[in-house]
Amino acid sequence: QKEVEQDPGPLSVPEGAIVSLNCTYSNSAFQYFMWYRQYSRKGPELLMYTYSSGNKEDGRFTAQVDKSSKYISLFIRDSQPSDSATYLCAMSRDTGRRALTFGSGTRLQVQP
Amino acid sequence: EAGVTQFPSHSVIEKGQTVTLRCDPISGHDNLYWYRRVMGKEIKFLLHFVKESKQDESGMPNNRFLAERTGGTYSTLKVQPAELEDSGVYFCASSQDLFRRGSPLHFGNGTRLTVT
Numbered sequence: 001q002k003e004v005e006q007d008p009g010p011l012s013v014p015e016g017a018i019v020s021l022n023c024t025y026s027n028s029a030f031q032y033f034m035w036y037r038q039y040s041r042k043g044p045e046l047l048m049y050t051y052s053s054g055n056k057e058d059g060r061f062t063a064q065v066d067k068s069s070k071y072i073s074l075f076i077r078d079s080q081p082s083d084s085a086t087y088l089c090a091m092s093r094d095t096g097r098r099a100l101t102f103g104s105g106t107r108l109q110v111q112p
Numbered sequence: 113e114a115g116v117t118q119f120p121s122h123s124v125i126e127k128g129q130t131v132t133l134r135c136d137p138i139s140g141h142d143n144l145y146w147y148r149r150v151m152g153k154e155i156k157f158l159l160h161f162v163k164e165s166k167q168d169e170s171g172m173p174n175n176r177f178l179a180e181r182t183g184g185t186y187s188t189l190k191v192q193p194a195e196l197e198d199s200g201v202y203f204c205a206s207s208q209d210l211f212r213r214g215s216p217l218h219f220g221n222g223t224r225l226t227v228t
Contacts, residue, residue, distance in 0.1 A: 004154070036219075043116070043203055043219030044155070088155065099145075099157040099168060100217070 003027050006089055006103030014111050019076040023089035023103045026070065030091040030101070033065050035074045038086045038105065047087075048074065079110045114138065116220035118204050124226045130192040133223045135204030137186070143167075143207045144187050145217065146179060150200035158202075161187060194227045201225070 006023045013019055021035075032051055036044035048063040050056045050072075056063045064073040072091075076083055089103040117136040125131050137144045146158040158177070159169040163184035172179070176195070181187040191198055201224050205217040 002154075006154075041221065043205075043221045045219070046216040049216065099160060099171065100147075100155075101157070102155040104154040 001026060002104075003101050004089065004091065004103040007106055008104055010107040010109055012109045012111060013079055015079060015081060017079050017110070019074075019079050019083070019108060019110075021074040021076075021087050021089075021106050021108070023072050024070055025072075025091060025101075027093075027101075028067075028070065029093045032092045033063070033072050034090040034092075034100070035061075035063055036088040036090060036102075038088060040085075044088055044090075079108075081110045081112045084108055084110050116204055116206050116218050118202075118220035118223050120223060121221065122224045122226075124228065125194055126228055127196055128193045130190065131194055131225060133189045133191075133202050133204075133225070135187045135189070135220060137204070137206030138208075138218055141206035141208050141218075142184065143209075144181060145205040145207075146187070146189055147203040147205065147219075148200050149203070149222075150197070153200075155203065158189075191225075194225075196227050199225055199227045 004025045035048040037047050038044045050063050050065050053065050053067045060077045062075040086105040086107045088105045090100040119134045142163050144161040147155050149155045157171040160167045161181045164181050178190045201222040203222045205219045207217050
């Protein structure tokens with residue numbers, strides 16, 4: 001069983017829609033949670049970083065962590081065609097190690 | 113500020129040959145990481161340097177892979193001899209601070225390795 005599960009999609013939505021992306025994980029040792037965006041032929045780019053359970057908002061993006069359910073989400077409001085990319089969840093343990101465990105990524109397509 | 117630079121962007125080699133990938137981290141970043149994504153799989157950690165020292169190499173798949181970071185600046189990842197299953201995208205990342213929360217990893221655009 002994978003430590004991090006993420007629906008690969010693809011997910012296709014119309015411009016302006018609210019997008020919900022999710023990951024579940026099995027290892028309760030994970031303490032830091034991140035969302036990366038990756039455009040084709042580019043490296044992952046950090047979008048959101050959270051430590052505790054709850055919500056964190058940054059512009060059109062909201063990251064949500066529920067440690068009791070081992071479930072994290074990324075919400076994108078007012079989605080734009082430029083948001084079309086692969087979204088990767090990633091997490092790490094609270095040991096000072098920065099080795100990230102990634103989900104497989106969800107491909108998002110926002111239709112104009 | 114220049115980002116993480118990886119070279120080459122794409123490499124095609126035959127099984128049994130040797131390939132060396134290079135990563136130039138962001139200037140001043142002591143922490144350097146190698147990750148890779150093989151076809152259809154998630155991105156997986158390979159190893160972590162702090163300056164020139166290997167902090168964690170638990171993700172290195174086998175002894176055909178050798179990573180170095182002489183002088184604590186750029187890093188190389190050598191695969192010798194290459195096997196078909198080594199095909200994938202190899203990412204390098206760097207960060208300024210290991211323990212401070214929120215210090216992000218900056219990724220390069222990757223080297224796409226194809227072993228035929």
